[in-house]
Amino acid sequence: xxxxxxxxLGTSSFVARHGPTGIAAGGSGVKPKRPRTQFxxxxxxxxxxxxxxxxxxxxxxxxxxxxxxxxxxxxxxFGACCGPILGRLKEAADAEELMRARFTAxxxxxYPFLHATYVGTTGRPYVAEEGTPAESWTRLVVxxxxxxxxxxxxxxxxxxxxxxEGREGVLHEKAEFIRREGRWIYxxxxxxxxxxxxxxxxxxxxxxxxxxxxxxxxxxxxLVE
Numbered sequence: 301x302x303x304x305x306x307x308x309l310g311t312s313s314f315v316a317r318h319g320p321t322g323i324a325a326g327g328s329g330v331k332p333k334r335p336r337t338q339f340x341x342x343x344x345x346x347x348x349x350x351x352x353x354x355x356x357x358x359x360x361x362x363x364x365x366x367x368x369x370x371x372x373x374x375x376x377x378f379g380a381c382c383g384p385i386l387g388r389l390k391e392a393a394d395a396e397e398l399m400r401a402r403f404t405a406x407x408x409x410x411y412p413f414l415h416a417t418y419v420g421t422t423g424r425p426y427v428a429e430e431g432t433p434a435e436s437w438t439r440l441v442v443x444x445x446x447x448x449x450x451x452x453x454x455x456x457x458x459x460x461x462x463x464x465e466g467r468e469g470v471l472h473e474k475a476e477f478i479r480r481e482g483r484w485i486y487x488x489x490x491x492x493x494x495x496x497x498x499x500x501x502x503x504x505x506x507x508x509x510x511x512x513x514x515x516x517x518x519x520x521x522x523l524v525e
Contacts, residue, residue: 359436360409371407372400373440386410391484395454395477396445398484403440403460419478419487435464443495452479453487457495 361371366379374381382404384390385397392398398417405413415426437460444457457474474491477484504511510521 359433361407361436363408370400371404371437371440373442374400378404386413391482394445395456395484396442398477398486399442399456399458399475400440402486403437406437417485419485422485435462435469437462438468448476448478453477454484455490457491459494 364371364378364383366383367377370376370378370381370383372382382397382401385392385401386405386408392401402414402417405411411428412426415421415424439461441459441461442456443459444455446455446457448454454477455474456477459470459472461468461470463469472492472494473489474495476487476490478487479485504518506517506519506523508518510516510518510523512522514521
């Protein structure tokens with residue numbers, strides 16, 4: 301679905317208040333530095349990660365050609381995916397489209413778009429920040445796009461990957477998006493970190509028959525107090 305103050309997926313960066321959880325090891329097997337602030341994929345601010353005046357490599361990708369693959373990982377061409385949304389030629393049709401566009405905005409340095417599509421800054425004048433993000437956003441994986449409590453809200457569960465100082469990290473978040481006057485914008489992080497694991501089997505009650513097939517009640521058989 302990046303900013304020092306808050307989004308997923310930085311001040312002008314693409315992430316919304318995506319918290320610095322779920323950092324994955326990469327490169328040499330050493331974990332990259334944990335982001336000192338929140339993942340701003342969803343927010344309209346620049347990266348919440350470390351900022352440097354002159355990075356060794358420019359972390360911002362050039363804007364893709366219309367026929368090139370979109371950085372958001374949808375499998376579609378940029379001109380048929382995030383390009384028209386970032387160019388303000390059309391609005392995102394749903395929360396997932398906006399999440400993908402925000403990620404692509406982080407990748408290409410389109411910070412005004414991030415600013416305009418975050419609930420905390422939309423409608424306010426955009427002021428560019430000094431410095432350059434030290435991290436480079438590499439890929440986005442959308443795990444789920446689910447409806448919210450109303451027709452004007454929705455959730456996007458995603459993982460956004462980045463490299464910093466030669467190592468790979470990942471930021472996980474479940475982000476809430478809302479629709480105002482026909483426009484989807486990022487609202488907040490509902491969960492920071494990977495989704496909790498859920499058992500595929502129904503919970504066995506104390507007085508239910510034990511799953512082992514003994515014929516005894518669960519509490520009298522395999523239940524470990």
